[in-house]
Amino acid sequence: MIGLEILASHYAYALMFVLLGVGLYMMIANENLVKKVIGVNLFQTAIFLFFVSVAYVEVDGEPGDSPVVPAEVAPGELFVASPLPHVIVLTAIVVGVALTAVALALIVRIYSEYGTLREDTLREVRADE
Amino acid sequence: MSEEIGSVLPILLVAAPILAATLPLIFGLRLERTGWSVALVTCAGTFLASLSLATTVFGDATHVLVIHELGGFARPVGIELVADEFSTLIVLLVTGVSLAVLAYTRVGGPRGNTFYSGYLLLVGGLLGLSLTGDVFNMFVFLEIVGLGTYALVASGDGPESAVAALKYLIVGTVGASLYLLGVGFLFMATGTLNMLDLQTQVEAAGYDNTLVVAGFAFIFVGFAIKVAQWPLHGWQPDAYQHAPDGVTPLVAALVSTVSAYALGRVLFTVFTVDFVTATPYASEIIVAVGATSVVAGSVLAVIxxxxxxxxxYSSVSQFGLIVAAYGIATETAFVGAVIHLLGHGLLKAGLFLAVGVVALGYGARTVGEYAGLAHERPYVAGGMAVLLIALVGIPPSVGFIGKWYIALGAVQAEAWVVSAVIFLSTMLTLAYVARLLERMYFTPAHPLSDPHDTAHDHAPAAATDGGTDAANGGTTGRVTVAMLAVVVCIAVLAVLLGFAGGLFFELLEPFTAEVFN
Known part of the structure; x- marks a missing residue:
């Protein structure tokens, strides 16, 4: 029963680790290079969701503390989520977009050189050379 | 007055290369080849700035922190750039090596303005990673360094380099993401991201706090990927091998080195020595990862x-030594790790430059093809031989003092496994180094009994033209005096620094005194 309660209150974390696992599995098990990159994106998205949910965590029983609007101003009335994790996620999304762009550019080049997007075929082609 | 100039230097060092990275692209609209000049001016400027920073930091015998608060926001809200004894040494290495490698790329390396944009972006990222005082800012710079490296590795002409870069990208992103996840746990436990603030907050949260320990675990695994520790090193040999010859010295000497520095920074400034000793198995796990990498890397290098x-593969093993020294967490071992960090960066920069020069002028890429090199190309062979001997750790050389202090620290801490591993790795390093030296000095280029002498004459040339590696574009270029001069200078420096063990101890003394008590 305690396990269920923890799951009910912490489902965001459980969801995040499931997503993390799905992303990691896609990266390792999928032979298609584009899907590998999608796996990387899922992996990163899981971490972004983790940061967003962290922002709402209570500190010492008080609702989320924030450097801009301290929780003490109106205890029990003013519920402010910490803006810092949101800013972090915003920055991390930009970094993630840049990474995806570079990865796709590399995949375009690999496709034009080898004519395949599958890793196993790629391995065969390279072994032949 | 001088203090004001001093506190501007950290931001100048980070911002100048990143802003200058746009210039080759802008100039490229009208002029063909301005990239190299822009890179030279910027790298020379950052080198001078880092020297100036060093005089400020090392000018005083006390613990000096040159702090620049970005945007004027104070700690713990704002992001800081911090230069202290530890980071200043790394900044000197980064600016020095990035300036030296330009001597090779002018004639031998990848050409084009976009290449130099990537080059400057990478240098800016590395300097940012060395100077940042904020754990999330560190993630951003880790990714900037990553992006710069992926782009530079892929700038080779052959298709292999794109595959190596993609592999590196996927694995490297996982490493950086795991680090970010660890930072998330730390933020949950403490509510702050500033390193100096974290140091007190982590202690307040308690070293046995589950969130803190989990954060440490994720951060360590993330860095183990970035530093290329066995068995997470898979990306590294491919990336180094298929990167263009002008890129490998920069990447091999700096990227993993600065990541290893960042690991040390997080370990000793954020978590502190007390955390490492207080947490059950933390020290043991770090030492085990390092020691395994030393042995596995050396064995793989030999074959x-x-x-x-x-x-x-030799880099995998040398970084294993550094990580193991971090795990021992004594003052002597730490100073040894810093010396080895700098020394290994310098040696690998020189060695990969020499490899580039040999490929360019002699057409040799495999150990077998190095036969007769000493006879045909005495200067580069001589420089390479000195660097290789320094890599083994034969005194007087920078490789020796690094290993010596790590070994001394291991013995003092009674970590017998590490002492044994250092001895074993030195033997294995000697094995692969001796193999190469024997080829260079004692094997004639053309076996005397071989009647088809002319056929062998063409073999090396065909190997380069065939573009099996394709790193230098399949054209045999000319070796300039500047390239040779850089290789010889690095070799001389590697020997001279072999006498500077006491100096390093003195320079780092204020930092180690702060960390180890």
Whole structure:
């Protein structure tokens, strides 16, 4: 029963680790290079969701503390989520977009050189050379 | 007055290369080849700035922190750039090596303005990673360094380099993401991201706090990927081998080195020595990862045929030593790790430059093809021999003092496994180094009994033209005096620094005194 309660209150974390696992599995098990990159994106998205949910965590029983609007101003009335994790996620999304762009550019080049997007075929082609 | 100039230097060092990275692209609209000049001016400027920073930091015998608060926001809200004794040494290495490598790329390296944009972006990222005082800012710079490296590795002409870069990208992103996840746990436990603030907050949260320990675990695994520790090193040999010859010295000497520095920074400034000793098995796990990498990297290096790949595996083992020294967490071992960090960066920069020069002028890429090199190309062979001997750790050389202090620290801490591993790795390093030296000095280029002498004459040339590696574009270029001069200078420096063990101890003394008590 305690396990269920923890799951009910912490489902965001459980969801995040499931997503993390799905992303990691896609990266390792999928032979298609584009899907590998999608796996990387899922992996990163899981971490972004983790940061967003962290922002709402209570500190010492008080609702989320924030450097801009301290929780003490109106205890029990003013519920402010910490803006810092949101800013972090915003920055991390930009970094993630840049990474995806570079990865796709590399995949375009690999496709034009080898004519395949599958890793196993790629391995065969390279072994032949 | 001088203090004001001093506190501007950290931001100048980070911002100048990143802003200058746009210039080759802008100039490229009208002029063909301005990239190299822009890079030279910027790298020379950052080198002078880092020297100036060093005089400020090392000018005083006390613990000096040159702090620049970005945007004027104070700690713990704002992001800081911090230069202290530890980071200033790394900044000197980054600016020095990035300036030296330009001597090779002018004639031998990848050409084009976009290449130099990537080059400057990478240098800016590395300097940012060395100077940042904020754990999330560190993630951003880790990714900037990553992006710069992926782009530079892929700038080779052959298709292999794109595959190596993509592999590196996927694995490297996982490493950086795991680090970010660890930072998330730390933020949950403490509510702050500033390193100096974290130091007190982590202690307040308690070293046995589950969130803190989990954060440490994720951060360590993330860095183990970035530093290329066995068995997470898979990306590194491919990336080093298939990167263009002008890129490998920069990447091999700096990227993993600065990541290893960042690990040390997080370990000793954020978590502190007390955390490492207080947490059950933390020290043991770090030492075990490092020691395994030392042995596995050396053994893999011995069985390689391609010289670049051999040196890449050698890096896995040398970084294993550094990580193991971090795990021992005594003052002597730490100073040894810093010396080895600098020394290894310098040696690998020189060695990969020499490999590039040999490929360019002699057409040799595998250990077998190095036969007769000393006779045909005495200067580069001599420089390479000195660097290789320094890599083994034969005194007087910078490789020796690094290993010596790590070994001394291991013995003092009674970590007998590490002492044994250092001895074993030195033997294995000697094995692969001696193999190459024997080829260079004692094997004639053309076996005397071989009647088809002319056929062998063409063999090396065909190997380069065939573009099996394709790193230098399949054209045999000319070796300039500047390239040779850089290789010889680095070799001389590696020997001279072999006498500077006491100096390093003095320079780092204020930092170690702060960390280890």
């Amino acid at each position: 390689q045929y391609d010289v670049k790949r051999m040196l890449a």
